[in-house]
Amino acid sequence: MRSAVLRRAGVIEIEESGIPSPGDGDALVEMRAVGLCGSDTAAFRGRHPFREPPVVLGHEGAGMVVEAAGGAIAPGTKVAVLPLVACRRCVRCETGLSHLCAHRRLPGAGLPGLLARFVVLPEQALVPLPGDLTYAEGALIEPAAVAWHTVGTAGVRHGTRLAVLGAGPIGHLTAAAARLHGAEDVLVTDVRPSSLALAARATGCRTLDARDGAVAGDGRGDAFDAVVVASGHPDCMDEALALCRPRGTVVVLPMFGKAVCAGLNPLVLKEIRVKGSSLYTPEDFRAAARAVAGRALDVRPLIADGPAPLAGAQEAFEALDRGSDAMKLLLDPAR
Structure with a gap:
């Protein structure tokens, strides 16, 4: 073979x-x-x-x-x-x-x-x-399970306002899974227009081009109950803390190639919780498999x-x- x-x-x-x-x-x-x-x-x-x-x-x-x-x-x-x-x-x-x-x-x-x-x-x-x-x-199903576990780690439920920083496959699937969990407002950011267009078309989320400081100037500071960092760009941690509401949750997904520096004052002043999300449980994987098999979580656009x-x-x-x-x-x- x-x-x-x-x-x-x-x-x-x-x-x-x-x-x-x-x-x-x-x-x-x-x-x-x-x-x-x-x-x-x-x-x-x-x-x-x-x-x-x-x-x-x-x-x-x-x-x-x-x-x-x-x-x-x-x-x-x-x-x-x-x-x-x-x-x-x-x-x-x-x-x-x-x-x-x-x-x-x-x-x-x-x-x-x-x-x-x-x-x-x-x-x-x-x-x-x-x-x-x-x-x-x-x-x-495997990357969908990563997204499914991330949504659970972020505590997404009906009415949650979620920002996803990064519109790669995991960011895209996280936005889609969040919709299935009842998220009310989902924003996805990236620097690639084609990825943002696909995310908007396939998930119905709002999108924002992250170039030129656009995320910080979105006018939605403190608006999001949870923020998922699905990009390895070093500026994403600062953006996540800026977008997260007081006592909200920031979930970090990527493995970074080098140490990340971020201003932690918002973390303290807003009592933000920062969590890591790694892989998935067998229950997450099987739940994602059911969603993909029924095409409630449609991976075909990817x-x-x-x-x-x-x-x-x-x-x-x-x-x-x-x-x-x-x-x-x-x-x-x-x-």
């Missing part, structure tokens, strides 16, 4: 190997769509904290079960991959924080990367999908083209590294 291996920073090689065999409780899955994201870019550049060459990348995926040794899921079932397997024994798992498990396994760290035609995964990591959902949509053949992995990663105009790039390891 073929897999796309990050051989060294900036170099993806297509390699041939044997088809792995599932053990007890595992399933063999033929991957049909794998999304590429910012953390994949970090690994491609050689800057990821634990995905180090040589490694097969990819953690946003959907495919078809070929063989299931445990018998809990039938061959032929279309599935999304929940790429986080907790130990279920540590204190964090026992207190409902399995997504923060100190012994968790992730693709590239205990689980195989998904940019391979066949992968062996624990059956507990597979979420069945309806037959009419495309593989590309199934692959985007998919400009169908998954490209695996042979194009090097070109896809180079495009992602350059800052591709496409919202999501996907590969089909079976092609």
